[in-house]
Amino acid sequence: MEPGFWHDKWHQQQIGFHQQDINPFLVKYWQKLALPAAAKVFVPLCGKSLDMCFLAEQGHQVIGCELNELAVQQFFSDNQLEMTKTAVGEHQHYQTEQISLYQGDIFTLPNELTQDVTAFYDRAALIAWPESMRAQYAKQLAGLLPSGSLGLLVTLDYPQEALNGPPFAVSPTWIEQHLTEDFEIQLLDCQDVLADNPRFIKKEVPWLNEAAYLLKRK
Ligand SMILES: C[S@@+](CC[C@H](N)C(=O)[O-])C[C@H]1O[C@@H](n2cnc3c(N)ncnc32)[C@H](O)[C@@H]1O
Missing domain, CATH: 3.40.50.150 (Vaccinia Virus protein VP39)
Incomplete structure (x- = not known):
């Protein structure tokens, strides 16, 4: 999205993406990265x-x-x-x-x-970009990360035609096709989170998957 879109969202405090609690996948899987505390x-x-x-x-x-x-x-x-x-x-x-x-x-x-x-955490960042800009963002992220760094990536996937993003749907296939050049990828978890997302229910989106991936910068 263009910067003006996000500045307007923050100015109007339309920040539905902001979570009041720690992301459950972060709590569950961060230890998998086995990082030193510092x-x-x-x-x-x-x-x-x-x-x-x-x-x-x-x-x-x-x-x-x-x-x-x-x-x-x-x-x-x-x-x-x-x-x-x-x-x-x-x-x-x-x-x-x-x-x-x-x-x-x-x-x-x-x-x-x-x-x-030595590590990174992407929640609601990759999925904030429309498909036309997503690969460019992924390349920029890869360019900022030293080789060997480990990361947790949290995505959403749903039938894109059912709703206008953001968040945009990012499928396992997209991840495989666009991130493999720069990252080793392991799917850790994928859960249907439709019941927790009233905006998607209201728009009659039939399914909504939240996935967690462990990435390693090549
Ligand atoms: C969907 S929100 C996710 C925020 C956060 N990751 C979270 O989980 O709450 C996307 C954020 O990216 C910021 N953003 C958008 N474009 C950006 C850019 N080009 N550089 C840095 N931040 C950007 C927006 O202002 C917004 O706060």
Whole structure:
């Protein structure tokens, strides 16, 4: 989506994607990555996700990238975290002891900022892109990740014609076709989550799968 779309969503606080709880797949599968506590974890398109607090609670250093300034400010104020703010090139860098958020476009995030991450977490980032931009995002993400880094990817899949995204449907076939060049891929879980998503029920979407993949950057 174009930046203006997301700025409007944050301005109007139409943030249905934001979860009040930690993502259940993150809680269930993060330990599969078997990372040292001090590992640095990159969270692309992070919003104000509480999942970053979960990652920090595991002892990790968290590096997020988020386009919208209000989202970043709300993350720190909602969680009562004191931060400092500095400019890094065209990004604003908000920092606490364990959490560093770069506010700006992921496509212009300098990759030296992520060269010492050993892990990543993508929830509602890949699926935020329409198909026309998704592969470009996946390439940018791969370019920001050092070889060997491990990640958890959480996607949604449903019959795309039943609803306008975002979130956009990302099928296992799309993952296989577009991510194999840069990542080793293992499907960890796939569950029908239609009953928990009133917007999809209202639009009579017949099924909605949430999947978790373990990825390793080649
Ligand atoms: C669907 S939300 C998901 C947020 C978060 N991952 C979560 O689970 O709540 C997608 C987020 O990506 C941000 N975003 C969109 N385009 C971006 C870009 N080019 N660079 C960085 N962030 C972007 C939006 O502002 C929005 O907060």
